[in-house]
Amino acid sequence: MTEEQTHFHTEGCLAVSRVLARVGDKWSVLIVMLLAGGPRRFNEMKRMVDGISQRMLTLTLRGLERDGLVSRTVFPTIPPRVDYELTPLGHSLREPVMALGQWAQANLAGIAEAQADFDRRGGAPDAPPAQTPRPG
Amino acid sequence: MTEEQTHFHTEGCLAVSRVLARVGDKWSVLIVMLLAGGPRRFNEMKRMVDGISQRMLTLTLRGLERDGLVSRTVFPTIPPRVDYELTPLGHSLREPVMALGQWAQANLAGIAEAQADFDRRGGAPDAPPAQTPRPG
DNA sequence: CCGAATCCGAAAGGATACTG
DNA sequence: CAGTATCCTTTCGGATTCGG
Numbered sequence: 001m002t003e004e005q006t007h008f009h010t011e012g013c014l015a016v017s018r019v020l021a022r023v024g025d026k027w028s029v030l031i032v033m034l035l036a037g038g039p040r041r042f043n044e045m046k047r048m049v050d051g052i053s054q055r056m057l058t059l060t061l062r063g064l065e066r067d068g069l070v071s072r073t074v075f076p077t078i079p080p081r082v083d084y085e086l087t088p089l090g091h092s093l094r095e096p097v098m099a100l101g102q103w104a105q106a107n108l109a110g111i112a113e114a115q116a117d118f119d120r121r122g123g124a125p126d127a128p129p130a131q132t133p134r135p136g
Numbered sequence: 137m138t139e140e141q142t143h144f145h146t147e148g149c150l151a152v153s154r155v156l157a158r159v160g161d162k163w164s165v166l167i168v169m170l171l172a173g174g175p176r177r178f179n180e181m182k183r184m185v186d187g188i189s190q191r192m193l194t195l196t197l198r199g200l201e202r203d204g205l206v207s208r209t210v211f212p213t214i215p216p217r218v219d220y221e222l223t224p225l226g227h228s229l230r231e232p233v234m235a236l237g238q239w240a241q242a243n244l245a246g247i248a249e250a251q252a253d254f255d256r257r258g259g260a261p262d263a264p265p266a267q268t269p270r271p272g
Numbered sequence: 273c274c275g276a277a278t279c280c281g282a283a284a285g286g287a288t289a290c291t292g
Numbered sequence: 293c294a295g296t297a298t299c300c301t302t303t304c305g306g307a308t309t310c311g312g
Contacts, residue, residue: 008170017165019244026153068246078273079273082273082274092243100232110225111225112151114203115202115204177293178293194296213293215293216294278310279308281304282303282304285303287298289299290298292295292296
């Protein structure tokens with residue numbers, strides 16, 4: 001890396017983006033935190049999350065399973081039973097996610113205030129005085 | 137909080153979700169990392185990110201500005217000039233985000249392998265043996 | 273009980289053209 | 293240069309129905 005970054009979006013960055021997208025996903029993090037307490041069954045989670053559709057729960061779990069964050073164990077009983085559990089990888093994800101969550105909580109007030117200010121000023125108004133420096 | 141969590145989605149959690157959504161946003165984190173090196177102008181960033189539309193750049197910057205992560209300074213010159221810069225809040229966000237990024241890079245191989253395994257097995261096949269425990 | 277499949281409205285996001 | 297406005301395609305995601 002002798003060269004300064006000129007264009008963003010290098011190879012590795014793209015892979016990282018996918019992980020960030022997972023974290024940004026509305027339900028994935030919620031599920032991970034839920035499973036932190038131990039294995040859960042499908043409908044059990046559906047009841048706990050309260051607002052998720054069974055479609056989204058399925059898709060979210062599939063995504064997490066595909067990434068190796070969650071393991072799926074089905075018991076061929078009648079009625080069927082399926083347990084979802086955090087893998088070691090899934091558990092390891094909790095640490096950086098919780099760090100982010102703590103940042104969010106710590107700065108929650110500041111963000112809300114900034115939003116209120118922004119909205120009060122009507123989005124993006126004119127500039128401050130600033131003594132007209134030469135642009136070129 | 138003497139009570140254990142029964143239903144997820146308590147008040148504070150929802151606010152945190154919004155922050156996570158920002159982080160999960162495809163462009164926001166990229167912009168924040170770009171601005172870590174100092175203030176940038178609009179088209180300058182557009183060239184650097186390489187793949188972003190000017191519409192998305194505008195929306196992303198507006199969102200970051202609204203949250204108080206980025207400050208916008210317009211110089212009323214001709215031609216106009218607008219500088220975007222990370223606020224202290226914006227800078228403070230870099231730390232937990234980079235922690236997440238490092239986790240992503242560290243586990244990139246493991247995730248890719250899990251995905252390959254999952255896809256090779258065709259999504260979500262049958263169960264392991266498991267000696268039929270009683271479900272109820 | 274655990275899902276897959278289908279349908280359909282809502283929202284995201286790129287391309288383009290136009291303004292100050 | 294720094295946006296805004298419009299169009300249009302793609303995706304997301306809830307509701308519902310059916311199968312193992």
